[in-house]
Amino acid sequence: MSENGGGLTRPRRAASIQVVDRTGSAKLVDASGSPVLGLNHTALAIWDLCDGSTTIEEMVDAVVSAFLVDADQATADVAAIVAEFDQMMLLDHSS
Amino acid sequence: MTTASLLIVDEDALLRDGLAALLADEGSLRVVASASGRSDLDPSSTGAPVTADLALVSSGLADGAFLPLCLELVGRCPVLVLSKHDHERTLMRALEVGAVGAVTTDASYPELLSTIRAATRGEACVPRGMLGGLLRELIERRRRDDEVRARYARLSPREREVLGRLAAGDDADRIAAALFISTQTVRSHVQRALDKLEVHSRAEAVALLLDHELLDEPGTTPRGAVR
Numbered sequence: 001m002s003e004n005g006g007g008l009t010r011p012r013r014a015a016s017i018q019v020v021d022r023t024g025s026a027k028l029v030d031a032s033g034s035p036v037l038g039l040n041h042t043a044l045a046i047w048d049l050c051d052g053s054t055t056i057e058e059m060v061d062a063v064v065s066a067f068l069v070d071a072d073q074a075t076a077d078v079a080a081i082v083a084e085f086d087q088m089m090l091l092d093h094s095s
Numbered sequence: 096m097t098t099a100s101l102l103i104v105d106e107d108a109l110l111r112d113g114l115a116a117l118l119a120d121e122g123s124l125r126v127v128a129s130a131s132g133r134s135d136l137d138p139s140s141t142g143a144p145v146t147a148d149l150a151l152v153s154s155g156l157a158d159g160a161f162l163p164l165c166l167e168l169v170g171r172c173p174v175l176v177l178s179k180h181d182h183e184r185t186l187m188r189a190l191e192v193g194a195v196g197a198v199t200t201d202a203s204y205p206e207l208l209s210t211i212r213a214a215t216r217g218e219a220c221v222p223r224g225m226l227g228g229l230l231r232e233l234i235e236r237r238r239r240d241d242e243v244r245a246r247y248a249r250l251s252p253r254e255r256e257v258l259g260r261l262a263a264g265d266d267a268d269r270i271a272a273a274l275f276i277s278t279q280t281v282r283s284h285v286q287r288a289l290d291k292l293e294v295h296s297r298a299e300a301v302a303l304l305l306d307h308e309l310l311d312e313p314g315t316t317p318r319g320a321v322r
Binding site: 023041042044045046048049054058059061062063065066067068069 | 190195230
């Protein structure tokens with residue numbers, strides 16, 4: 001797995017995956033409703049940004065501004081989250 | 096145990112006093128000052144600038160006092176925004192001027208305490224419900240900024256110079272005299288600049304440049320202008 005989220009530049013959520021319990025213990029569920037991944041609030045925000053038009057670089061810049069962290073830290077954090085989505089096959093690679 | 100001192104700024108006396116009373120039971124936190132707004136913190140009335148380890152400032156201060164007050168306080172201590180509504184744009188502006196984050200008034204008391212403690216350590220604090228919207232807002236702002244900068248890059252040095260003089264309050268005649276060109280040429284530069292910036296008026300152009308920090312302040316030369 002590469003460090004930039006599986007080589008994705010503009011990750012896109014798979015249409016079959018949905019978020020449930022956004023205000024509590026948010027989790028992703030598949031088409032059958034089975035939970036596939038629990039999300040902390042940062043991962044949930046990154047998931048929402050996986051819309052196919054937002055670049056990983058844009059996500060990193062926003063995280064840097066929001067959390068007052070350095071760019072290297074933010075890059076590593078965002079890449080790890082997106083890589084996990086990719087590894088769990090939650091992203092759409094069709095386009 | 097180290098005790099952190101707090102300054103609370105909110106127009107609502109009940110909230111200020113109630114919070115101070117609650118926090119009085121916390122050994123590690125102490126409210127050293129509270130104020131209803133900017134005027135209460137004016138050194139001419141307090142005798143000296145009020146200082147604390149953390150300022151908790153309501154985003155709902157009247158008369159646009161919130162951001163200027165944040166700007167004043169961030170040089171002295173970390174500022175945590177007390178937000179009565181999930182308003183990502185307000186939080187984004189506060190972060191831009193140096194606030195460490197926000198806590199919403201619907202937070203539980205333990206959440207409030209842990210956020211205050213994190214903020215006194217200088218940690219960024221973004222309410223869970225606001226993070227997604229905040230990141231989206233930051234990204235949209237960055238895109239708008241990139242778009243405006245791309246438009247600005249199309250302006251010639253002379254067009255930037257003319258806009259800078261307009262922003263300083265010069266009229267076409269004065270600009271023409273200063274640049275040794277005709278008034279009609281000045282008007283042509285202005286019109287071309289407006290077209291390239293995709294705005295409809297001189298005021299809109301100046302506001303755009305200021306908003307995107309392409310003009311430091313009225314009267315200064317835009318970046319890249321002929322000097």
